Amino acid sequence: MRLPSLGLVLTGLVGILVQTNLVASQACGTQNNGALCPGQGHCCSQFGYCGTTEDFCLTSKRCQSQCINDGPPPPPAGPPAPNIDKASLFRPPAGTFANKDLVGYFSNWAQYRGLDPSTPACEANNSFLPEHMNPHLYTHLVYAFVFMANNNSIIPHEANDIDMSLRFNAWVKDINPNCKTSFAVGGWSMNDGPSRYTGGIDYSTFFSEMVATQAGRATFIDSCIQWARDLNFDGIDIASDWEYVGDPDRGGRPQDTVNFTKLVQEMRAKVEAEAAATGKPRLLITVASPADPGKFALIEGQAVSNYIDWYNLMTYDFYGNWSPTMENQAPIADTIQEGWSFTSAIDLYLDAGIPPNKINVGLPLYGRVWTMDDPECNTPGCTGTAGVAGRCTAEKGYLSYFEIKEIRDALAAQNLEDTAVHFVPQNGYYMVFDNQWVGFDDDLSFQSKVNIINQRGLRGGMLWAVDLDTPDAHLTRNLLSYYRSCNANGGWPAASAGTEVELRCPQDSDYPNETQSRKCNNDLTWGDIDNSNCNRIRPQSLLAEGCVEDE
Structure with a gap:
């Protein structure tokens, strides 16, 4: 028997290696129009290349095709958690929350600050993660937002929402076990038509279609309960920025009004039944609701209040640079338009028969910005166009409180703050810098609003959003100094210390x-x-x- 020459053997081995390398380097999956890997035993990895190892072939490693099924992959992880000194976190004095709630919303996209090349002035340390929250400052925290699919089930909005939600709840419960958490469904983007924030999907009719049938409502409610229990939330913030029930311009229809009441009624029955069956505390039900009288008329306010724990009343964005008239976006009392203010929105709800202890009223941690038409006309009521974007928030005509304070501190360093920053009683703050005009809230306007919360006997306040304050929560901490109050007594309303x-x-x-x-x-x-x-x-x-x- 004649043995093959060494040269032939080497040639064969080289051929096998070359073929293997060619297969291993071949693009596949979604990165190559769904192409499969040639050859037996080769799998397409999550990154779109063919290979034979576990990283290519296991479903738990997110293999795309020709895989070995060893179970689902873990949810995508969020950014690494920062190292926070828990002992140094500020604690409000005893009695701060004796009479009032403070609800804080956490926006899940704040994690991306400092990562966008289009905002070079925003640095990586401006990212805001769950561990950057100080849970001592709130009675309730809300994770915003998750979406709803067209099968009426809850789905993540950000890819890492599951991991981030678990971290959110673990952090809050570790730091302040008395602070309750909820997740919010929806958001302005969900009902604003297809956009880069929705992956090009038009979600705008999904809510209206869901509430239209008993089966749709049941699926949604069951999915909400499961999402809450799986991720350790204490509650559900529904119709959170549905924006708005029954609004035909945003996917709504007239039947939404009655159907929405059915939704909260059925949800209340199901969360009570679930709590009785499992022995767990009942899940909270809250609704983020409009301050615009026309939008409020599209919900059965008093009927809905019978089934929910409270409304988170969105008393902000009354004015913005979508209008040429410069005005504080959340005025204390009516200014240009009757009924459009913090006070009027509260009275709108109370006059509708909604109990005051079912209203947490909104307090914004941001401002709206205009470029002034005439720098000499720089008071509320003058005109302008959409103003600058914040160095991190990057939305034209919008500045977070931390961005406003940076500008204000820079003006103070130049001895210009007294002429640039103004407080108008019954309205709020405005600041003029360069050719820009921003209306916002700060200490005195928040103090005025807390006084109104006390006078009306409301449940408390709500912040949008906790990630918009300074890293040390400067304005939130000042707000809480007004929260300490005497109880209502013999006709005297609760009052700040x-x-x-x-x-x-x-x-x-x-x-x-x-x-x-x-x-x-x-x-x-x-x-x-x-x-x-x-x-x-x-x-x-x-x-x-x-x-x-x-x-």
Whole structure:
């Protein structure tokens, strides 16, 4: 028997190696129009190349085709968690949340700050992850947003939403077990038609189609409950920025009004049944709801309130650079248009019969920006066009509070803050810099709004969004200093520590049109009532003094 020559053997081995390398380097899968790998035992990896090892062939490694099924892959991971000194996290004084909630929304796209080449001024350390939140500052935190597929099931919006949600809840429960968490379904982008934020998919009619049938509602509710339990949430924020129920311009139809009430009614029944069956606490149900009177008319406000725990009332974006008139985007009281303000929106809900303890009212951590038409006309009511984008938020005409504060601090360093920054009572703040005009909230406007929350006996406040504050949560911490309050007492509304409250004198007093006052002390106890203006002693004593002088 004649043995093959060494040269032939080597040639054969080289041929096999060359063929293997050619196969291994071949593109496949979605990266090559769905192409399969040639040859037996070769698999297409998640990166679109053929190979034979576990990284190419296991489904748990996200193999695309010709795979070995060893189970599903883990959810995509979020960015590495930052190293946070838990012991150094600020804790509000005792009693801060004795009378009020503070709900904070976390936006899941804040994780990408500093990664976009189009925003070179934004650095990687400007990214905001779950571990950057200080859960001591809130009673409730909401993860925003997840989407709903056309089969009425909850799906991630960002690819890593599952991992980020688990991290979100693990962090919150570790730092502040008393802080409850929810996930929010929807968001403005979901109902805004196909865009880069939706992967080109038009979700705008999905909500309306879901609520239209009992089967659709049931699927959605079951999916919400499963998502909450699987990822350790305490609640569900539904119709969160559906924006808006029944709005024909955003995929809605007239039947949405009644169908939405059915949705929350059926959801309440199911979460109660699920809690009874499992022994777990009932999941919270909340609704992010409109402040626009026309949009509010599209929901059955009082009926819905019977089935939910509270409304998160979106009292912001009354004004913005979609209109030429420059105005604070969340004015305290009505300015240009009647009914468009923080106070009017609250009264709209109360007048509709919604209990005050079912309203958490919105407090924005951002401002709206205009480029002034005339720099000499730089007060509210003047005109402009869409202003600059923030160095990190990168949306034209929009600045986060941390971006506003950076500009404000720079002005202060030049001794320009006093002439550039203005507070208008019953309205809010505005700041002029270069040819830009921004309306926003800060300490005094938040103090005014907390006073209104107290006076109306509301459940509390809601922040959009926690990632828009400074890294040390400067404005949120200042807000909480106004949260410490005395309880409502004998007709006196809850009041922030250190503030004085005035009420009309009793109707049976000598001067019912005068006012009496009472101070909420810093130790959260009420002081004595000063009702000296209500009786006849004051004018009689003045008259007596006058008589003495005449003598």
